[in-house]
Amino acid sequence: MNSTELLNWYDLHARELPWRVSPAARVAGQLPDPYRIWLSEIMLQQTTVAAVKAYFLKFTAAWPTVVDLAAAEDADVMAAWAGLGYYARARNLLKCARVIVAEHGGQFPANRAALQNLPGIGPYTSAAIAAIAFDHAETVVDGNVERVMARLFDLHAPLPQAKGALTSYAASLTPPARPGDYAQAVMDLGATICTPKSPRCALCPWHDICAARKAGTAAELPKKLPKVKKPTRFGTAYVARRSDGAVLLEQRPERGLLGGMLGWPGSEWRETPLDAIPPIQADWVEAPGEVRHTFTHFHLRLRVMVAQVDAPQTNQTFTAAENFRPADLPTVMRKIWSMAEAET
């Protein structure tokens, strides 16, 4: 049984994580709170454990149950998520919590199909919740599992086309006993031993059965299609401040980049710079330097314009100083604020 070797390794080497029930406690019959597993899995989508930990603790302290979260103000949840990225996750998190309360009596459904109908829960997350929170024998396939399977079976077909084959391999190994621990074990293995670069094969519980290790190809798998080069876009951001500390912020549209988050007014971000139009008339001063930021699919360079605005600006809504926390902004907007602060 190949899964047994991995579970034995996991019993000794499982990482302690705020949302995890230890393998010893699980074997004794304890299962984790589905709400905490769901929350952690949403946060962990394309995001490292190191980045998630503090956010997970903040969220569970503020909203200990899904009922609490469902009752939260949208703006409070978006502010708490600020800095973690992929903000559609936060919008879907709230939608999902409210569906759980309105349509499922505040309880997460225990089967994968029902889970996958919920906002923000796709093939990976539905399997992860079913396996980890309910001990269903579902096959969890994330980036770690893809890498481990590609190496275990020495599969050289490139991702993403190879995903189907890798999923079949993973399913063939999923055991009927302790499927939740098994799912977490494969992911822990990928995160700590079977790493993307310099895999530590000597420490691997699957050392003896791994085809890529035998072939000497582990480090070059999985193959991936070459990525397209990121273009650079340019733009201008405006930071207007009143002497009472109020600032001119706006909420971005619900959809698209940084959707639903707070941000500074400014130009669109284009590969060919546009003439920027200030949000209000003022003596704008350009801060020295530029803000640089990289999103998933483009680099961004921003000019930052700063103005002190104390004449009445009747049709603009300023955010009062006591309601303005830079930590509530997405990272690129925090960078703009930092540059504006240094200027004044």
Add this chain to the structure above:
DNA sequence: TACGCGTGGCC
């Protein structure tokens, strides 16, 4: 199906 969607650490 392919693309849009954040951020921080590492090398």
Add this chain to the structure above:
DNA sequence: TGGCCAAGCGT
């Protein structure tokens, strides 16, 4: 500095 990578999902 810049590319790669991380417990993917929605459209």
